[in-house]
Amino acid sequence: MQAITRIQSRTIVLPTRDIDTDQILPARFLTTTSREGLGAYLFNDLRFDANGQARPDFVLNQAAADGCAVLVGGNNFGCGSSREHAPWALLDYGIRAxxxxxxxxIFRNNSLKNGLIPIIVDASTHEFLLTNPGVEVEIDVVNSTLTLPGGTVVEFPIDGFARYCLVEGIDQLGYLQQQMDDIQTFEEQRPWTP
Amino acid sequence: MGAPRTLFEKIWTEHVVVAETADTPAVLYVDLHLIHEVTTPQAFTLLRDKGLLVRRPDLTLATMDHSTPTTPVSTLKDLLVAGEGAAAQIRQMEANCAEFGVELHGFDSAHRGIVHVIGPELGATQPGKTIVCGDSHTSTHGAFGAFAFGIGTTEVGHVLATQCLLQRKPKTLGIDVSGSFAPGVGAKDLILAIIGQIGVDGGTGHVIEYHGEAISAMGMDERMTVCNMSIEAGARAGMMAPDEKTFEYLQGRLHSPTGGEWDSAVSRWRSLTSDAGASFDRSVSISANSLEPMVTFGTNPGMVVGVNEPVPDGGGDASFRKALEYMQVESGKPLTDTAVDVVFIGSCTNSRLSDLQQAADVMQGRKVADGVRMLVVPGSQQIKKAAEEIGLNKVFRDAGAEWRESGCSMCLGMNGDTVGKGQLSVSTSNRNFVGRQGIGARTVLASPMTAAASAIEGRVADPRPYLQQVN
Structure with a gap:
């Protein structure tokens, strides 16, 4: 995985609460054996009508969304299915946080494993971002801070280990494989076997 | 004696390979890894790319359910019902399991079915185990006193390669369910009411332990229904202490221990309860006494009311209003006048024999209303067989319903079974998300009895009048 230390971008705002992974990537696009190319179907049923025409009122179809890498969503973003295809689709489309x-x-875990930065903010910061779409923000992954226009700096919580892996570009599987001696010992010494 | 511990803490502690620190998560051992065709192909590709093997194929169990047609499959043409992508995914699953030596319950297995139905059915799901699967409804297995949770495909790769996961210890939420259910009300109504009470994010970061007299009184099928939808409240997992019903369910199943091993397993399992005085990070109480049959009116499972209660007004919230517009329902009115196009009985929530039996009790000698399509999809081939042995298939077919092969079916529109645009479906599944059952489909979640009554009346209906007539 590539190291990620800093993201600077304007925001796209999707204010709806409880945006589930079925909306992020509908199940019918999960019939794939690859993780590539899913950005084409990101928010498919919100983005396109039944004839495949772009819905002009959907935020991703508006010119202001071009080049934006930060998505601000309503409360409880990414609920529902465990499909990692949801963060894959967001990343493939160009969303980085x-x-x-x-x-x-589960969505948060999946995102961290793929370099999509999940950022939890307080209600007033959220309200500012929801009501000011398109503002330029800066995300400093190393210091876990979000800088708003005007220089306000907001810290966000992120697991230290996940942050270390993101910043250093470390694959967590490699770390797990380094624990193999302990795993083997655990298997040999446990009082019962599954 | 140490400090009193919860059921979850006991299982967690027993599976920690490397303890968590401020800087690093715990390395947690996985006793059972369930896999299916949709969330694994990219993980197997990763193994191949890195030249790795499945470390413990003996602790890995595979089936095909999500993109698998529920019409009989004997030729490639049959498989293509769900589309070329789905067919390719199924063939890839067969190839992956053969190459890596994983036990697959595919089309040639009498035990194929929904992954969360066959795990318990095969006796692979057992108390005290850590169980994971690339599917959020893995919480189902917690009904047996296991710590079971959904993971993503990257983590599926981690477990295949190392049999372990990197995890931070979640918090605990105790939910006490007192009282007993009135006739016509059951497990599905309870879990919908709980989600309505704590919210679709009420369990985020937590593992739920359900306890109390109403839980003890439930059978294993009902307990699975409750644990299944824990994720719908945002919880990592849901679990319940095992008891005599759990042991009775498991005895004699294909993967269950036998002989002396069974006896020692049961004696170990008996210790898997929360100790007196053990504390949860949060606690919630609910009474089963006053519950009614519940139905969802919006686009998440927390938007739920009693079947005869008016839909609330949401206080002007934009997301709430949008949900009502999508569902084409009005605040202030109950759902009981809402016309129904499709009724689906199935999914990992409600496709077990007792679910089918309850729906059949309502359907017995009655007809599906004109213009309503009713689909009944058993959770596994074993359940299908058992249902046919007691004539449930005949009850449904005589009523005008379709009787299918096992699979996830209409729970999610990716296997050929879908609800049409704008159609209203009363469904025993777990998610009423926008478009979940098909593009533009409107979903009302309900119990098998409520779904069956709705099929008969052609509108959302209270099942209780039908039960009185049965009795």
Whole structure:
């Protein structure tokens, strides 16, 4: 995985609460054996009508969204299915960070494993971002801070180990494989076997 | 004696290979890894790319359910019902399991079915185990006193390669369910009411332990229904202490221990309860006494009311209003006048024999209303067989419903079974998300009894009048 230390971008705002992974990537696009190319179907049913025409009122279809890498969502973003295809689709589309007041557990885990930065902010920061779409923000992954226009700096929580892996570009599987001696010992010494 | 511990803490502690520190998560051992065709191909590709093997194929169990058609499959043409992508995914699953030596319950297995149905059915799901699967409804297995949770495909790769996961210890949420259910009300109504009470993010960061007299009184099928939807409250997992019903369910199953090993397993399992005085990070109480049959009216499972209660007004919230517009329902009115196009009985939430039996009790001698399509999809081939042995298939077919092969079916529109645009479906599945059952599909989540009553009336209906007539 590539190291990620800093993201600077304007924001796209999707204010709806509880945006689930079925909306991020509908299940019918999961019939793939690859992780590539899913950005084409990101928010498919919100982005396109039944004839495949772009819906002009959807935020991703508006000119202001071009080149934006930070998505601000309503509370409880990414709830529902465990499909990692959801963060894959966001990343493939060009989104590098998601900001909300709450981000669902499995989606957050999946995002961190792929270099999509999940950022939890307080209600007033969230409200500012929701009501000011398109503002330029800066995300400093090393110091876990989000800088708003005007220089306000907001710290966001992120697991220290996940941050270390993101900043150093470390694959967590490699770390797990280094624990193999302990895993083997655990298997040999446990009082019962599954 | 140490400090009193919860059921979750006991299982967690026993599976820590390397303890967590401020800088590093715990390395947690996985006793059972369930896999299916949709969330694993990229993980197997990773193994191949890195030249790795499946470390413990003996602790890995595979089936095909999500993109698998529920019409009979004997030729490639049959498989293509769900589309070329789905067919390729299924063939890839067969190839991956053969190459890496994983036990696969595919089309030639009498035990194929929904992954969360066959784990318990095969006796692979057992108390005290850590169980993971690339599927959020893995929480189902917690009904047996296991710590079971959904993971993403990268983590599927981690478990295949190392049999371990990197995890931070979650918090605990105790939910006490007192009282007993009125006739026509059950496990599905309870879990919908709980999600309505604590919210779709009420369990985020937590493992739920359900306890109390109403939980003890439930059978294993009902307990699975409750644990299954823990994720719908945002919880990592849901679990319940095992008891005599758990042991009775497991005895004699294919993967269950036998002989002396069974006896020692049961004696170990008996210790898997939360100690008196053990504390949860949070606690919630609910009474089963006053519950009614529940139905969802919006686009997440927390938007739920009693079947005869008016839909609330949401206080002007934009997301709430948008959900009602999508569902084409009005605040202030109950759902009972809402016309139904499709009824789906199935999914890892409600496709077990007792679910089918409850729906059949309502359907017995009655007809599906004109213009309503009803699909009944058993959770596994074993359940299908057992249901046919007691004539449930005949009850459904005589009523005008379709009786299918096992699979995830209409729970998620990716296997050929979908709800049409704008159609309203009363579904025993777990998610009423926008487009979940098909593009533009409107989903009302309900119990098998409520779904069956709705099929008969062609509108969302209270099942209780039908039960009185049965009795």
């Amino acid at each position: 998601v900001i909300s007041t709450e981000i669902a557990d």
